[in-house]
Amino acid sequence: MYRRLLAVAVLVAVSLVAVSGRSEQPNQVAPFMKLKLNHAQTLLEGIALEDFASIEKNAQQLSLLSQDERWQILQTPAYLQYSIEFRRTADELGAAARKHNLDGTALAYVALTLKCVECHKHVRDVRRASLDDLKPIYLGSLLPQGPPAK
Numbered sequence: 001m002y003r004r005l006l007a008v009a010v011l012v013a014v015s016l017v018a019v020s021g022r023s024e025q026p027n028q029v030a031p032f033m034k035l036k037l038n039h040a041q042t043l044l045e046g047i048a049l050e051d052f053a054s055i056e057k058n059a060q061q062l063s064l065l066s067q068d069e070r071w072q073i074l075q076t077p078a079y080l081q082y083s084i085e086f087r088r089t090a091d092e093l094g095a096a097a098r099k100h101n102l103d104g105t106a107l108a109y110v111a112l113t114l115k116c117v118e119c120h121k122h123v124r125d126v127r128r129a130s131l132d133d134l135k136p137i138y139l140g141s142l143l144p145q146g147p148p149a150k
């Protein structure tokens, strides 16, 4: 009896470890990506309040994030290009802050925001395209009688 209980306990422990190990991957990416939003929001605050030190610091941190390995989600040339442009714009933003050029920081901030949008668009397009590739297989194997009745 005891041995059986022990076996069950070991099984439960092993599967818990397996589950938590598996869920670690996506959980690491999302908080990392969220950092971009935090820095971008703090940047806007800094620009609105003319806090050049804060602008410079947050621009620098965004530039560093783009060099982190967790940033490298896609291997497409376009993703690499967007990453390079993003880093360049963040560096321009930091440089404008160092020169206490408020209009320059505001312009670079807008340019930076466009980079967020462009890259996200690209990521969605790539994912949609790979889903389209899977569709015939998926529909053929799982929905032989057409879509489920509502």
Ligand code: HEC
Residues within 6 Å of the ligand: 029, 030, 031, 033, 034, 036, 037, 040, 073, 074, 079, 082, 083, 086, 112, 113, 115, 116, 117, 119, 120, 123
């Ligand atoms: C070079 C590409 C690229 C750029 C530029 C970029 N992102 Fe992202 N971002 C990504 C990718 C890839 C993901 C999605 C990761 C996933 O879902 O696998 C993401 C996800 C996010 C998320 C969602 C995190 C979550 O909770 O899942 C936020 C928020 C975000 N980005 C904010 C920003 C902001 C703000 C900027 C601009 C300051 C920006 N990103 C610029 C590639 C980029």
